Amino acid sequence: MAATVEIRLVGGDLAQLMGEMRVWLDRQKVAPHAFHQSPCPDGLALRVEFSEIHDAAEFAGRFGGRVVGAPSSPVA
Numbered sequence: 001m002a003a004t005v006e007i008r009l010v011g012g013d014l015a016q017l018m019g020e021m022r023v024w025l026d027r028q029k030v031a032p033h034a035f036h037q038s039p040c041p042d043g044l045a046l047r048v049e050f051s052e053i054h055d056a057a058e059f060a061g062r063f064g065g066r067v068v069g070a071p072s073s074p075v076a
Contacts, residue, residue: 002033002049003056007065010043017063021048024062030055 009017025032034049047068050056056067 001053002051003053003067004069005048005050005056005060005063005065006068007046007048007060007063008040008043009046012043014044017046021059021063024059028055028058030059 007017030050032048032050034047036047038045038047046065048056048059048065050059053067059065060067
């Protein structure tokens with residue numbers, strides 16, 4: 001189940017954050033499908049797409065992001 005993580009970077013160092021993300025991804029042996037950045041109020045919005053929701057949730061927790069665009073569970 002695919003999911004996207006959104007991280008807001010306000011007043012931070014993008015290069016440092018990207019380096020920390022790369023180290024985490026390598027240690028977890030996780031390869032995201034895509035990475036996008038776009039301007040947002042006061043900074044940047046980073047979106048990282050994962051094929052597994054549990055990888056997205058762990059990544060979001062580590063980097064202060066939130067999981068967006070994950071399919072919801074069907075209602076019985």
